[in-house]
Structure formats: C-alpha cells, structure tokens
Amino acid sequence: MADVASKSLSGLLFGLVQITFYRNPAVTEQMLKDELYPELSEQDFQVLVEKMNGILRSITSADMEFNQLEAFLTAQTKKQKGITPDQAAVLTKFWKSHKAKIRECLINQNKWENCLRNFSWRVDLKTQSKHLDQTNTPVALVELELGKNDQESEFLCLELNENKVNQLLKKLTEIEESITALSCTN
Missing domain, CATH: 2.30.31 (Transcriptional Co-activator pc4; Chain A)
Known part of the structure; x- marks a missing residue:
C-alpha cells in the first residue's frame, strides 16, 4: 500500500514540475488528480497540491543541497499539518534525481540575452x-x-x-x- 502511495506522490511531484517549471501545457492538475488520486476529494487534492507545490518551490528557490534538504524536510514532518516521513522520503528521492534538470531549466528560462x-x-x-x-x-x-x-x-x-x-x-x-x-x- 505504501508503495502505491509513493508512486502516486512521485507522479504528482513530476506533474507539478511539468506544470510549474517546464510549463508543459499537456499536463494539468485535473489530469493528475484523475490519474493519481481519483479517490481524493477535490478539496483534499488541492490541499495536497498546494503543500507539495510550496515545498517544491522552497526547495528549488533555495537550490537546496541534500543536507539542507534533509533538515528542511525533517522540520516539515514536525509541523502541524506538515508532511509524513514517507512523503519526505519521496521528496528526497525526487529531488536527488531531478535537481539538475530543474536547475538547468530555470537558468535557461531566466536568461535575458544571448x-x-x-x-x-x-x-x-x-x-x-x-x-x-x-x-x-x-x-x-x-x-x-x-x-x-x-x-x-x-x-x-x-x-x-x-x-x-x-x-x-x-x-x-x-x-x-x-x-x-x-x-x-x-
């Protein structure tokens, strides 16, 4: 059961990165909900999306190294209505495999001149x-x-x-x- 939840969260994170950073018009939040979290209510899904989007934006804007990431996610697990340790593990694994691509994408998007x-x-x-x-x-x-x-x-x-x-x-x-x-x- 936890494996399914991890895969769904990984898929959600990948989808949110596609929407937020890569600006892929083919990926929508509704598509992510229908494919990954059909059992969640619309409200619960929006809460999850906002939470994960906020964490992704914080991690990305700080360009966190892995020791910073670990401390940040540990703090997030201790917050009321924060994330679970399983979610923190998925976020860590996701960031380790996508950090370089996201960073390169953001750098390229923010170049003004040649x-x-x-x-x-x-x-x-x-x-x-x-x-x-x-x-x-x-x-x-x-x-x-x-x-x-x-x-x-x-x-x-x-x-x-x-x-x-x-x-x-x-x-x-x-x-x-x-x-x-x-x-x-x-």
Whole structure:
C-alpha cells in the first residue's frame, strides 16, 4: 500500500514540475488528480497540491543541497499539518534525481540575452593590405558563438590589431577589478 502511495506522490511531484517549471501545457492538475488520486476529494487534492507545490518551490528557490534538504524536510514532518516521513522520503528521492534538470531549466528560462556558447581565437600575420605599412603585422582573429536557449547560434568574428587587443585586455582588466570589488563588498 505504501508503495502505491509513493508512486502516486512521485507522479504528482513530476506533474507539478511539468506544470510549474517546464510549463508543459499537456499536463494539468485535473489530469493528475484523475490519474493519481481519483479517490481524493477535490478539496483534499488541492490541499495536497498546494503543500507539495510550496515545498517544491522552497526547495528549488533555495537550490537546496541534500543536507539542507534533509533538515528542511525533517522540520516539515514536525509541523502541524506538515508532511509524513514517507512523503519526505519521496521528496528526497525526487529531488536527488531531478535537481539538475530543474536547475538547468530555470537558468535557461531566466536568461535575458544571448550567452557565449563558444570562443576561439588565433593570431595571424597580415600579408596583404590596402596600406603597405599594415603588411606583416600580427592580427588577432576572434570568433564568438552566441545563442539563447535552444535557438540557432549566431557567430561574431572580430579582427583586432595589436592596439585593439591591448584596449580589449585593458577593458577586461577593468571588468575583473569591478567584479572583484563588488564581490568583496557583499
């Protein structure tokens, strides 16, 4: 009997993650009730859904490690109208197997702009130019692969002379110093 309850709760958790985090329109709370908890009243099912959704949101927003999760779920079992130890065990098992996927999904959903997918560079020697004084000078060729979520990548190619490379390095140093200063104050 406990095995059936564990499987139903695992299915409910998976369904709630599909609805809440993956935004899967094919999964609905009514479908979960009909398939997993047909014997529960509508009110009891809503109480269970709200409780599990709240716990999932807390676990996810804190990006809980397993020792934090254990302490959190232990506290939930001691609360009045909290969860049972069996439910805590199912939640622990569920989080262990789904944490990475949920985290990756949330990160991808919250990216506003393109991100850097790949970066490559090389230094060449310029052998031809409109201006004679620019031949036989080193040139840095930089290729950036940019993209957002599952969209096709865009490529940005840059050709930098020695002066531009030095300017770029100076800007990167300024950025690094700013990040270091901000991270030290927090």
